[in-house]
Amino acid sequence: MDAQTLFFIIIGILTFEFVLERTLSYLNYTWYSKPIPTVVDDVYDAAEYERSQEYKKTNFRFGTISSSVSFVATVLFLFLDGFAIVDTWARSIADNEILIAIVFFGIIAIAGELISLPFSYFGTFVIEERFGFNKTTKKTFILDKLKGWLLTALLGGGLLAVVVLCYQWAGDNFWWYVWILVFLISVLMNMFYARLFVPLFNKQVPLEEGELKHKISAYAATVGFQLDKIFVIDGSKRSTKANAYFSGFGSEKRVTLYDTLIEKLTQEEIVAVLAHEVGHYKKKHIIYNLIASTLTTGLTLWLFSLFVDSDLLAQALGVGSASFHIGLVAFGLLYAPISRITGLVMSSLSRKFEYQADHYAEQTYEGLPLINALKKLSSSSLSNLTPHPAYVFFHYSHPSLQQRIKVMQA
Incomplete structure (x- = not known):
C-alpha cells in the first residue's frame, strides 16, 4: 500500500x-x-x-x-x-x-x-x-x-x-x-x-437540613448505604434543565442534585431518582x-x-x-x-x-x-x-x- x-x-x-x-x-x-x-x-x-x-x-x-x-x-x-x-x-x-x-x-x-x-x-x-x-x-x-x-x-x-x-x-x-x-x-x-474540578465552574453546597434530607437519609439507611455527602449544585446558573449524578467511591462517594431538579420534582420523586443512583453504586x-x-x-x-x-x-x-x-x-x-x-x-x-x-x-x-x-x-x-x-x-x-x-x- x-x-x-x-x-x-x-x-x-x-x-x-x-x-x-x-x-x-x-x-x-x-x-x-x-x-x-x-x-x-x-x-x-x-x-x-x-x-x-x-x-x-x-x-x-x-x-x-x-x-x-x-x-x-x-x-x-x-x-x-x-x-x-x-x-x-x-x-x-x-x-x-x-x-x-x-x-x-x-x-x-x-x-x-x-x-x-x-x-x-x-x-x-x-x-x-x-x-x-x-x-x-x-x-x-x-x-x-x-x-x-x-x-x-x-x-x-x-x-x-x-x-x-x-x-x-x-x-x-x-x-x-x-x-x-x-x-x-x-x-x-x-x-x-x-x-x-466542579467548583471551578459551579457552586456546590451541602443539602440543607430538612424534610428532603431526612427522607434521603431514611432511604439510605434502609438499603445499608452510607451517604454523608449530598450536594446541591447551581445548575440554574446555565440552564433550566435538571439532572442528578453519583460520583466517586469509598470515602469520596457523593450524590449531586441540581437545584433545578429540586425545583421540578416532589420529594418522593427526588428520593426515587436518588435510589436509581444508589442502584448504580450497589450494582x-x-x-x-x-x-x-x-x-x-x-x-x-x-x-x-x-x-x-x-x-x-x-x-x-x-x-x-x-x-x-x-x-x-x-x-x-x-x-x-x-x-x-x-x-x-x-x-x-x-x-x-x-x-x-x-x-x-x-x-x-x-x-x-x-x-x-x-x-x-x-x-x-x-x-x-x-x-x-x-x-x-x-x-x-x-x-x-x-x-x-x-x-x-x-
Whole structure:
C-alpha cells in the first residue's frame, strides 16, 4: 500500500462516518411525527408537544449545518496538507520533540475552537435562549471557555508531555506505561472530580437540613448505604434543565442534585431518582465502567504502538517522516471504525446498567415516583419521545423513556 492509497482510505473513513451520522439523524428526524406511545402520552400537553417538535427540528437543522462545516473543513485541511504545514510551523517554533508535539496540538486545538466557537455561541444564546432553557450570561460563557482552555492547556499539555516522554524512554513498550498512567488518572478523576474540578465552574453546597434530607437519609439507611455527602449544585446558573449524578467511591462517594431538579420534582420523586443512583453504586456499575474503559484504552494504546513509527502513516498526511504527534493524528483518523464499535459496546452496556438501576429503585423504594420523575425531566428538557431505534442503538447511553417505563411497568 502506498501513501496516496492510505490517504484516500482516511478520506473514505471520514466520509463514511459523516454520512452515517447524517443518515441516523435524518432517520431520527423522520420519527419526530410518529404517534406518541401510550405509556408516555401524558408527558406533554398539546402546546408543549408542538414546542418540543420545533425544538427537535431546530436542533436537527443546526446539527446538519455544524457537522457539515466541520466535515468540509477537515477534508479541505487534509487535501491542502494542513497537518504538514502545522508540523513545519511547530518545528520552526520549538526544537524539542515534546514541545513540538505540544505546539502542534495547540495550533490544531486553536483552529478547531475558531470553527466551533460560533456554533457554540449560537446554540447557547439563540437556540437554547429561544426555547427558554438558557440561563448562561455572556460573562459566564466567556469565563467557562477561558477556564476550559486553561485546563486543557495545563492538563492536556502535561499529559501529552508525559506520554511523549514515555515513548522516548520506553520505545515500543511505551503503551504499557501510558496505560497504567491513564488508569491511575481515571481512578483519581472518578474519586476527586466533583471536589477538585466542579467548583471551578459551579457552586456546590451541602443539602440543607430538612424534610428532603431526612427522607434521603431514611432511604439510605434502609438499603445499608452510607451517604454523608449530598450536594446541591447551581445548575440554574446555565440552564433550566435538571439532572442528578453519583460520583466517586469509598470515602469520596457523593450524590449531586441540581437545584433545578429540586425545583421540578416532589420529594418522593427526588428520593426515587436518588435510589436509581444508589442502584448504580450497589450494582458496581462505576467499577465495571472503569474496567471496560481501561480495557478499551489498553487495546487502543497497543494498536497505536504498532503504527506510531510508520513513515507510511506520516506520508499519507503529507509529512516526510514519522513522529509521535503525526502518528497519533493519523492513527486517530484510521481508528474511527474501531472506536465506533467499542462505543456501541459501551453504550449497550450503559443501557443495560440503566435498566438494572431502575429495577433497584423499584425494589428498594417505589417505581411510580421514578416514572413520574422521568416524565417530568423529559418534559422540562423537551426530550424526544419517539426516537428511531437505530439512533437509540448508536447514540443513547440510556434507554428511551418509553423503553424504561415499559420495563418498569412490566
